[in-house]
Amino acid sequence: MTVNQPSQAGLPAGTDVPVIATTALTRRFGGSITALDELTMAVGPGITGLVGANGAGKSTLIKILLGLLPPTRGRAAVLGLDTIAQGEQIRGATGYMPEHDCLPPDVNATEFVTHMARMSGIPPTAAKERAAESLRHVGLYEERYRQIGTYSTGMKQRVKLAQALAGDPRLLLLDEPTNGLDPAGRTAMLDLISRIGNEFGISVVLSSHLLGEIEQICDQLIVIDAGRLLRSATMSAFTQASQVLAVEVDEGGDLLAAELAARGVSVFRAERELLVLIAGEATFDAVRDAVAALELPLIRMEQRRHRVEELFRADSALAVAEAGTAAGMTGALDGH
Amino acid sequence: MATDSAAGESAGALTPGIGVIHDIGYQTYDGARFGRRTIALALCTQSLRSAFGIGRGAKAKIIPVFAFVIMCAPAVINAVIMALGRSHSRVVSYDAYVGSLRVLVLVVFIASQAPELVSRDLRSRVLPLYFARPIRRIDYPLAKYAAFAIALLAMIDIPVLLLYFGTIMQVHGGAAIWAQTRGVVPGVLVGLMWAVVLAPIGLALASVSGRRAFSTGSVAIFMFMTWTLTLVLTRIAASTGPHGAGAHLSSPAQVSAASHLFGLISPFTVLDGVRQWLGGTSPGVVADPGRYGVAYGVMLLAFLAVSLAALIRRYASVSVS
Numbered sequence: 202m203t204v205n206q207p208s209q210a211g212l213p214a215g216t217d218v219p220v221i222a223t224t225a226l227t228r229r230f231g232g233s234i235t236a237l238d239e240l241t242m243a244v245g246p247g248i249t250g251l252v253g254a255n256g257a258g259k260s261t262l263i264k265i266l267l268g269l270l271p272p273t274r275g276r277a278a279v280l281g282l283d284t285i286a287q288g289e290q291i292r293g294a295t296g297y298m299p300e301h302d303c304l305p306p307d308v309n310a311t312e313f314v315t316h317m318a319r320m321s322g323i324p325p326t327a328a329k330e331r332a333a334e335s336l337r338h339v340g341l342y343e344e345r346y347r348q349i350g351t352y353s354t355g356m357k358q359r360v361k362l363a364q365a366l367a368g369d370p371r372l373l374l375l376d377e378p379t380n381g382l383d384p385a386g387r388t389a390m391l392d393l394i395s396r397i398g399n400e401f402g403i404s405v406v407l408s409s410h411l412l413g414e415i416e417q418i419c420d421q422l423i424v425i426d427a428g429r430l431l432r433s434a435t436m437s438a439f440t441q442a443s444q445v446l447a448v449e450v451d452e453g454g455d456l457l458a459a460e461l462a463a464r465g466v467s468v469f470r471a472e473r474e475l476l477v478l479i480a481g482e483a484t485f486d487a488v489r490d491a492v493a494a495l496e497l498p499l500i501r502m503e504q505r506r507h508r509v510e511e512l513f514r515a516d517s518a519l520a521v522a523e524a525g526t527a528a529g530m531t532g533a534l535d536g537h
Numbered sequence: 538m539a540t541d542s543a544a545g546e547s548a549g550a551l552t553p554g555i556g557v558i559h560d561i562g563y564q565t566y567d568g569a570r571f572g573r574r575t576i577a578l579a580l581c582t583q584s585l586r587s588a589f590g591i592g593r594g595a596k597a598k599i600i601p602v603f604a605f606v607i608m609c610a611p612a613v614i615n616a617v618i619m620a621l622g623r624s625h626s627r628v629v630s631y632d633a634y635v636g637s638l639r640v641l642v643l644v645v646f647i648a649s650q651a652p653e654l655v656s657r658d659l660r661s662r663v664l665p666l667y668f669a670r671p672i673r674r675i676d677y678p679l680a681k682y683a684a685f686a687i688a689l690l691a692m693i694d695i696p697v698l699l700l701y702f703g704t705i706m707q708v709h710g711g712a713a714i715w716a717q718t719r720g721v722v723p724g725v726l727v728g729l730m731w732a733v734v735l736a737p738i739g740l741a742l743a744s745v746s747g748r749r750a751f752s753t754g755s756v757a758i759f760m761f762m763t764w765t766l767t768l769v770l771t772r773i774a775a776s777t778g779p780h781g782a783g784a785h786l787s788s789p790a791q792v793s794a795a796s797h798l799f800g801l802i803s804p805f806t807v808l809d810g811v812r813q814w815l816g817g818t819s820p821g822v823v824a825d826p827g828r829y830g831v832a833y834g835v836m837l838l839a840f841l842a843v844s845l846a847a848l849i850r851r852y853a854s855v856s857v858s
Contacts, residue, residue, distance in 0.1 A: 263857075269668060269669075289572075289672075290671070292669055299662075299665045299669075301662055302661075303661065303662045303665055304661060305657060305663055312592075317670075320579070320672070321570075321576075322571040322575070322576055322670075322671055323566065323570065324568065325579075368566075369565055369566035397563075403563075
């Protein structure tokens with residue numbers, strides 16, 4: 202679906218401008234700590250996953266992109282605007298959702314989001330409309346007059362998203378939006394982000410330390426580790442994938458992995474599940490037989506697209522595994 | 538104003554007579570967008586409202602309303618006394634008002650309301666949301682400063698204006714009204730000076746912590762401690778007998794210098810000292826600047842500069858992510 206974006210004042214027109222572009226972006230703290238190291242990348246429109254462990258430089262990158270922190274070296278541009286010279290314009294066109302809790306408990310969601318829309322420069326009446334709209338989009342319309350303090354974690358995450366959306370941004374920077382959510386909440390949040398990216402025509406950059414979690418909704422992935430760019434690629438590069446079967450058992454995952462390996466099936470141990478490369482119909486039979494033979498409680502069998510982390514196996518990206526960047530990725534690497 | 542991004546609405550409009558519930562999709566906004574000045578002004582307005590508990594629950598209004606009513610009491614009492622004919626001249630001064638009552642009420646007001654402006658945002662960690670918007674770091678503390686200075690100005694000068702109106706209703710003749718008008722102007726300006734200087738001190742102290750209790754405590758402790766210290770020291774210095782508490786001070790000249798200079802400790806006595814230095818004639822709270830008026834003036838500017846710098850620095854170091 203195409204969306205006619207309004208031409209916001211001061212924003213370069215045209216769709217060929219990358220949403221984010223950095224050139225040799227370096228940021229050091231106090232001479233000894235290097236948070237970002239010669240980071241050069243380009244982010245196109247759509248949904249982009251920014252993956253890296255805590256301390257990999259994600260927060261520093263976000264601060265630089267919002268024009269709140271000058272880089273030590275190199276430069277960065279957001280929506281074609283320079284982060285040093287045009288920080289205010291960038292922040293006017295960008296919605297930011299921090300990782301941590303950032304909501305006052307004693308205010309209702311409508312008041313809060315309205316105020317935040319005004320802080321984005323929207324006039325009072327329009328701010329009220331946009332607040333109501335944003336809360337409706339994140340699914341909080343019924344509860345919008347309740348005090349935020351009475352909300353569940355999932356609802357609070359939605360308010361955080363709504364306040365970022367209220368200023369009608371062209372880019373959303375979402376820092377660990379699924380943090381603290383239960384599996385159902387995570388799925389709902391990712392669906393919502395997917396809708397924003399695909400239907401609302403707003404580019405989204407979401408960070409996560411769990412690659413496996415966000416890969417399914419991303420058009421592009423950027424993996425950083427210790428401030429360096431490890432990998433940047435569009436998802437289409439991953440789609441000529443071999444088929445993978447995810448198998449989850451309640452217990453005895455190691456036993457099953459050994460049993461499957463013994464039956465000649467390629468299996469990788471991931472965080473909560475086993476990833477089995479599908480070689481044909483026989484693979485399904487082998488899994489069924491192995492589970493039955495070990496009398497393990499099978500929870501889930503799911504055929505899915507080639508998991509992105511496997512791409513990193515080929516990479517000499519062992520640093521990621523050592524840093525424990527993504528638990529799922531580590532598991533896959535260990536299993537190999 | 539808004540453009541429709543989904544095809545759903547036009548499809549719905551093409552089928553009249555059928556009650557269709559449709560998702561109108563995401564609406565982009567292409568109306569006016571304000572810059573940082575207007576945004577800071579909106580933040581200032583919101584902060585000014587919250588200084589009086591407006592837009593919050595009834596509980597948030599108790600202390601500001603109570604403080605304001607007490608602050609107005611001398612003006613009302615003056616009007617009543619004059620109306621009953623017990624006195625034909627004003628019983629409360631414009632420039633000093635009722636000094637100790639003003640100090641007491643303002644300490645309570647600042648200690649309870651300055652945290653409302655600054656420590657709530659620190660506590661709920663909402664600041665990153667402000668700094669990720671098109672304002673600059675410095676805009677936040679300055680907007681809060683402006684809001685709180687206006688709030689203090691209202692607390693101080695509305696009672697002074699009430700005093701003025703209560704008085705001119707009882708005096709007769711243009712000359713008398715003119716005299717009152719000339720008298721109230723310095724009083725209002727003294728109020729402005731108090732508001733401008735006390736606001737950043739209160740906010741800087743309140744912004745030390747996101748915990749309201751610490752925030753209120755630091756304001757109350759600083760203001761009461763310095764005030765009490767000034768009171769006590771000035772009194773000791775004034776008791777100059779050879780066996781008095783001030784005996785350690787050797788010469789009378791030193792004694793008189795000390796009694797004039799101890800007023801430099803508290804912001805309130807500094808403010809009152811400056812008022813007297815600039816020509817205020819009504820008896821003040823404690824301070825008598827004597828020959829040291831310039832020192833009071835310098836100290837006033839120092840209080841203003843240090844507290845404002847501390848407030849701005851406080852927000853320069855708040856992390857965004």
